Amino acid sequence: MKIAFVGKGGSGKTTLSSLFIRHLTANEAPVLAVDADINQHLGAALGLDDTESAALPAMGAHLPLIKEYLRGSNPRIASAETMIKTTPPGAGSRLLRIREDNPVYDACARPVALDDGEIRLMATGPFTESDLGVACYHSKVGAVELCLNHLVDGPEEFVVVDMTAGSDSFASGMFTRFDMTFVVAEPTRKGVSVYRQYKDYARDFGVALKVVGNKVRDADDLEFLRAETGDDLLVTVGNSDWVRAMEKGRPPRFDMLEAENRLALQTLQNAAEDSYAHRDWERYTRQMVHFHLKNAESWGNERTGTDLASQVDPAFILSEQHAEVSAAS
Template sequence: MKIAFVGKGGSGKTTLAALLARHLAAAPDQPPLLAVDADINQHLAAALGAVQDAALPALGDHLAEIKEYLRGDNPRISSAAAMVKTTPPGRGSRLLTIAGTNPVYDATVREVDGVRLAVTGPFAERDLGVACYHSKVGAVELLLNHLVDGPGEYAVVDMTAGADSFASGLFTRFDATFLVCEPTVRSVGVYKQYLGYAADHGVRVHVVGNKVADESDVEFLRTHVGPDLLTWFSRSDWVRAAERGQTLSLDALEPANHAALRRIRAAADAAEKDWPRYARQAAEFHRRNAAAWANDRTGEDLADQIDPDFVLGDQLVH
């Protein structure tokens, strides 16, 4: 399952993404797992327990190599330079799996406290005034477009905050989207904005309450998000320490919050895996990007990169 955590900045989505990743990594069945930090504020590694000055390789810095590898011998793609963030896979493309080994993972994935992690990379000084952060997040979109995840496998992605997630088609690349929502008017406002955009694309949103102090907070969330409220995390010493950059043993997490993690995993496991829709949406957003900017940039009609008979996921049964 491809899982996204979204929400208002400061809502705790990074903390909960890290918490779910650690929960899965510690599960008795040890499911294959890959965590990805796609937020402009790169804090997932720290939330997982990496030391603050640890240098992790950035996906954005390896974009050329990623394109060259994924391209494979797909005849529809003239060159790696002609690949853009929305380029979908086709016959001849190299595909990725959650746990498999490949040059992309060798270059960009590192283990942090038992969790395999890839990071987009920070917005650097050289990017100020000349680059868009979504050009870096394009590496994540390419990765997910070529990722074949089987039953019981998880990719957990910490997305950019707020409605900025909709600046690319990346928001459609997930089987389960968890919107972290505080019991506040501003946080609920982001939920309503996200829901409005997502509904047009069949994106199912589960709301996960965070920083819930008492039953009145739960009632506030129920009033404003209704049946979309899946579960919630109470205010706790564990979560507060995590948001301050401290890494505690998962055993110290409160039982109610452990139960919330189990509900999140169960909701992800119950999500419908619709590979044909995934392919249709990938093609749709690729056509949009091609017409809007990519054709002019590459000098090609990139709609020709779409392989109409290729469905990612068929490889699991053939």
């Protein structure tokens, strides 16, 4: 299942992403983690030092390789150069699976050892000096969206994406790629503003969304979040000595995280699993095609010199069966 963490800058979404990843690993679940934020901090939150974090390969730098691999033998895609971030898979496309080895992971993913196991971590890559003033960050996350479009996952597998802050994710169709979006909100007016934006934008697309209240200190904070987010408030998280030690670079073993926070993380997992159980694969594929056609008409056809609508395979529906085929191949 695919899970996104979003929120305003400073809300704690990266910290909660990292805690959730550690929790899943402690529960022996396979995890592919993706840092899709313009400020690349997920690696550090998972225990990498500055040198190790800086050494993470940027997915955007490997976009030609990603496109060529995912294209496979799909006859509707003449060349990798005609693929854009929204290109959907079809017959002949190569698909990604969480527990396999493939050239995309070899180039873009690195193993990260945690207390209870190992995960794969991928990162979009930060803005570079050459990007400033001439590049949009959405060009960086395009590689993530393309991979998510071609990734098949099962009910006991997890993709956890730490998204860019605010509502920038709505500049593409990537916000529809998740079984559950956790909006991390502080008990302030600014803290719930991103929630309102997500709620409004996602309403027409059936996006499953829950609020995680963070930095909740007392009953007044809790009441504020309940009044502002209603039934979307799933769980709250308070201050944590474990997190404070982690932020200093000296985390205890994860099994020493406070019991109430471990329970909160399990609540997140339960909500994600319940949402995945109701995934509509036909709608999931249809939304992928919808945003591809929208991007093709807006800019893709002109940029590639190709009618990108012809890349759509009308008979293809992504499904769990494709995951099983990938596992057997």
